Amino acid sequence: MKTKNEDIIKKLFESKCSLSPEERAALNNYEYVNDTFHRQWEEMSEEAVDLVREEKILNGIMKKVRGRRFSFINKSFYKYGMAAMIAVCMVLSALLLMKNSGEEIIYVVNTGYQSMDSVRLADGTKVMLNAGSRLTYPKEFSGEKREVQLSGQAFFEVTPDKTHPFVVKTQKMDVTVLGTSFEVFSYDGDEEGETILLTGKVKVEVLESNQQKGGSYVLKPNEKLTYSKTDGISLTTIDADAYSSWRQGKRMSFKNETLEMILERLEKWYGQKIECAPHIARHYRFTFTMHSESLDLILNYISHSAPLNYRLISNDHYIIEEMK
Structure with missing residues (x-):
């Protein structure tokens, strides 16, 4: 008899990665998949991740997943071909694990071109990622702050917790909130970045660089802070709901x-x-x-x-x- 997880994997193969957030979470919690990732990471002696080593890890995981006999696969497995394998890698990238020296489990979510993805963090915070983005976050938050790292574009609906501020860290700025909804547009390597506030209040700390002085700014709803290497820092009033409407219809x-x-x-x-x-x-x-x-x-x-x-x-x- 097929399990629910096997049905999800079959859907993944047949629909090219169109899994719901709930199905993605179920796959995230699938013991076999998680065990495979843990074994792969245990075999890696270094603590950091780069693209080459990430690809090696995913290849190793795919070999093990491909070798496992799910009841629906049998001989029909190979008819899905390379497209199915690519789809699996896209989903498994959302399950990529890292371990720091304290054995803390860290997740890394990557979105490809022309794709979006949604993530629910341990505190209940919802995150919608746009194309070409990377979000790094812990399995469980600990300490005084709830910190995540972003390269890309993401919309956050933060679960309120006054005693543990939520911080989005990017190369250009740190965005600190208590409970609110906002968008951050800040890709590593770009010369510009934005923070757009829909509800609540956020504090944006623009990091000092060789080309630009830093500064701290508090945004009100429907305000946008823009950081530019050439034009400096500016605050403008916009329709934040319309500006970030991509998050709703994907x-x-x-x-x-x-x-x-x-x-x-x-x-x-x-x-x-x-x-x-x-x-x-x-x-x-x-x-x-x-x-x-x-x-x-x-x-x-x-x-x-x-x-x-x-x-x-x-x-x-x-x-x-x-x-x-």
């Missing part, structure tokens, strides 16, 4: 947003570079919702809605210019 949606903001999101969603002069990108605004369209189709829509042209200058590099 699809990208823009309402009267600047081309500059849109292109930043499109680059992360599709994993391709889109070049546009700042004075052009800040001048034009657009409203649209994306479903499963190609980047070419989106840029074609933009170019037909304003006096703009776009062209592909390499396999993954577009440029947008004003018509002459």
Whole structure:
């Protein structure tokens, strides 16, 4: 007789990773999968993780998972081919474990291009991750603060706990809250970052760097803090619910947003570079919702809605210019 977990794995193979948060959590708690991860990590002598070693670990896990005989697999297992294996790796990346010197269990969630994922933390906090993002968090929170690390774009609905502030740490800023909902857009390596507050109150501490002085700012609902290597720090009033509407339908949606903001999101969603002069990108605004369209189709829509042209200058590099 098949177990619930076997049904989830079968769904994973057949639907290319379209698992619900509840099913993802069940797979997370599947003893066999967790045991496999633990054994893989026990075999690793180092404490840090890099992409090469992460790939080796996942490959080792896949060999063990593939070798386990689930009742539904049998000979039909191999008909799913490489696509199924890639889908499994995508899900298992959300289960990736790390151990620090204190034997604390740490989870690392990675989202790929054109994908979103939801995570519920140990304290009940809900996190929605957008494409190309990475969230690092402990299995259980301990200490005076509830700290997580983010590279990417995420929307947080934080469970209130006045005695244990919740802190989102990025390369550019630390965002501290007690109980609220907000978005952070801060990818490692980018020159800009944002914090958008929907409800409650947050304190944003912009970290000092060689190019920019730091500072501490308290945001009110519908305020956006923008950090820019070239333009410094700015506070603006926006419709935060509309600005972060991507979290609700799990699809990208823009309402009267600047081309500059849109292109930043499109680059992360599709994993391709889109070049546009700042004075052009800040001048034009657009409203649209994306479903499963190609980047070419989106840029074609933009170019037909304003006096703009776009062209592909390499396999993954577009440029947008004003018509002459």
